Amino acid sequence: xxxxxxxxxxxxxxxxxxxxxxxxxxxxxxxxxxxxxxxxxxxxxxxxxxxxxxxxxxxxxxxxxxxxxxxxxxxxxxxxxxxxxxxxxxxxxxxxxxxxxxxxxxxxxxxxxxxxxxxxxxxxxxxxxxxxxxxxxxxxxxxxxxxxxxxxxxxxxxxxxxxxxxxxxxxxxxxxxxxxxxxxxxxxxxxxxxxxxxxxxxxxxxxxxxxxxxxxxxxxxxxxxxxxxxxxxxxxxxxxxxxxxxxxxxxxxxxxxxxxxxxxxxxxxxxxxxxxxxxxxxxxxxxxxxxxxxxxxxxxxxxxxxxxxxxxxxxxxxxxxxxxxxxxxxxxxxxxxxxxxxxxxxxxxxxx
Amino acid sequence: xxxxxxxxxxxxxxxxxxxxxxxxxxxxxxxxxxxxxxxxxxxxxxxxxxxxxxxxxxxxxxxxxxxxxxxxxxxxxxxxxxxxxxxxxxxxxxxxxxxxxxxxxxxxxxxxxxxxxxxxxxxxxxxxxxxxxxxxxxxxxxxxxxxxxxxxxxxxxxxxxxxxxxxxxxxxxxxxxxxxxxxxxxxxxxxxxxxxxxxxxxxxxxxxxxxxxxxxxxxxxxxxxxxxxxxxxxxxxxxxxxxxxxxxxxxxxxxxxxx
Numbered sequence: 127x128x129x130x131x132x133x134x135x136x137x138x139x140x141x142x143x144x145x146x147x148x149x150x151x152x153x154x155x156x157x158x159x160x161x162x163x164x165x166x167x168x169x170x171x172x173x174x175x176x177x178x179x180x181x182x183x184x185x186x187x188x189x190x191x192x193x194x195x196x197x198x199x200x201x202x203x204x205x206x207x208x209x210x211x212x213x214x215x216x217x218x219x220x221x222x223x224x225x226x227x228x229x230x231x232x233x234x235x236x237x238x239x240x241x242x243x244x245x246x247x248x249x250x251x252x253x254x255x256x257x258x259x260x261x262x263x264x265x266x267x268x269x270x271x272x273x274x275x276x277x278x279x280x281x282x283x284x285x286x287x288x289x290x291x292x293x294x295x296x297x298x299x300x301x302x303x304x305x306x307x308x309x310x311x312x313x314x315x316x317x318x319x320x321x322x323x324x325x326x327x328x329x330x331x332x333x334x335x336x337x338x339x340x341x342x343x344x345x346x347x348x349x350x351x352x353x354x355x356x357x358x359x360x361x362x363x364x365x366x367x368x369x370x371x372x373x374x375x376x377x378x379x380x381x382x383x384x385x386x387x388x389x390x391x392x393x394x395x396x397x398x399x400x401x402x403x404x405x406x407x408x409x410x411x412x413x414x415x416x417x418x419x420x421x422x423x424x425x426x427x428x429x430x431x432x433x434x435x436x437x438x439x440x441x442x443x444x445x446x447x448x449x450x451x452x453x454x455x456x457x458x459x460x461x462x463x464x465x466x467x468x469x470x471x472x473x474x475x476x477x478x
Numbered sequence: 479x480x481x482x483x484x485x486x487x488x489x490x491x492x493x494x495x496x497x498x499x500x501x502x503x504x505x506x507x508x509x510x511x512x513x514x515x516x517x518x519x520x521x522x523x524x525x526x527x528x529x530x531x532x533x534x535x536x537x538x539x540x541x542x543x544x545x546x547x548x549x550x551x552x553x554x555x556x557x558x559x560x561x562x563x564x565x566x567x568x569x570x571x572x573x574x575x576x577x578x579x580x581x582x583x584x585x586x587x588x589x590x591x592x593x594x595x596x597x598x599x600x601x602x603x604x605x606x607x608x609x610x611x612x613x614x615x616x617x618x619x620x621x622x623x624x625x626x627x628x629x630x631x632x633x634x635x636x637x638x639x640x641x642x643x644x645x646x647x648x649x650x651x652x653x654x655x656x657x658x659x660x661x662x663x664x665x666x667x668x669x670x671x672x673x674x675x676x677x678x679x680x681x682x683x684x685x686x687x688x689x690x691x692x693x694x695x696x697x698x699x700x701x702x703x704x705x706x707x708x709x710x711x712x713x714x715x716x717x718x719x720x721x722x723x724x725x726x727x728x729x730x731x732x733x734x735x736x737x
Contacts, residue, residue: 174640174644175643176643195643195648196643196644197643197644197646197648201644202644202645203640203641203644205637205640205641209635209637209640209641211638211641211656213659222642222645222647222655223645223646226646226647227646270641270645271644271645
């Protein structure tokens, strides 16, 4: 539906987007995820037509749009600041796009009504947009875009200004809306949780380049780079050297201790690799359990985080590790007490 | 606040307002004075107002003033707004210099503009008349409009214009449907300033009008030289009322658009 080919955008000497290739499929919810300054908004703005790529080309549908002005593109944008016209009523805002297309008045009224109904604000048509709350303004901004039946809806951190509860609610609504309309959504956010909840596919960006593209579970469970592992969720990253490939698992020497990791075909002896271990996959181990390997260390501190307790372990050799354990398990354990940690070899994700 | 402080501040404020408005109030009162001398109150009359509307010289000067002021306001508003948009929107070589150049007419003495313009007219052999006042007025008022509109544009969310384009409006439609309505209060305020400045401008008008084509301030000046007549008081009273009503109307309009 939307294709970017070798797209580069340069602002002076600064490369905001570098040789980006992206193929957005029809009807999917695709999220561009990354920290601020990673080029995700610039990418979105190039699709909308507000920025012209320095090189490369953008296609919407089957049409190359490099020389097409924003007002002729079949994409509509929901802006971060909502950008509702303050001198117009809610209805006039929503009708704006249709009026520009010179659609007859009766049809405009009908479609505006439908769009407002879709965002559950059908009785707000005559209000001034300034009388609406942040969440309501957000919905109007969405209604104003989808009323035009765009092929692609571009959303630039649309929930950034809402409080947590409202944001969660809007996430669900947006997802539902996208499914029922069947419109392709390209969504920009820096919030990894939001990306994981809503997307069909996530594109993780960093410094103007794509780090990894994949389904939410792939991105979370099988990060390919250290950046992705670090950016998505909490994780422990260890640097180690492969020192034995003879057993069922490969052995990795991490700060003087041994960790077993899955034997992937391209591991070489004496190779330096990074592994990522999610805190929820690691366990504080007892002597009785028959673990494949155990790392020893000292208990440092614990933080109650609701469903679980976050435990910080100082591993022998100087590395720190975070483990999520069930609440109450570490009661009575004091700072400096010796403890050991273990996890399934399959839970180590090898990063390059 | 202590009661005593409050009282002192009240008296102080009253004195300031009296200082502002006593001359005008006296002028208004004496426009209804029966005496020709204008220094002693002898009785109430509307005579001066009747005389005023039958004085061809004054009516003519009023006509000239209205022509000059209207055209000046229109040109200054358009030029000032366009300049403000350019300064706000674009980065270009020498922008700082251009910006600075707009401040010069605000601080430069009117007499310099007046004399300079007169010199140019002399050099080009232009006959002085009503139209020759307008360029001078445009020079001093455009900057005011530009400064006011720039202030209004500061903080203007440019994503509103992007949103309009995103929704299918071309640049022309975007300007008239979104940008202009939003900066309109600024344009109106600028136009009002241009209007009042041009209406009572004396120096430039004095130097650049021909015989019989003087604006109201120029005529008043020549009348006053023969002594302040109550007719002038009546004329001034009318002007004060006219300006006050206009400011009220425009001010109300502006607060409505802002809402």
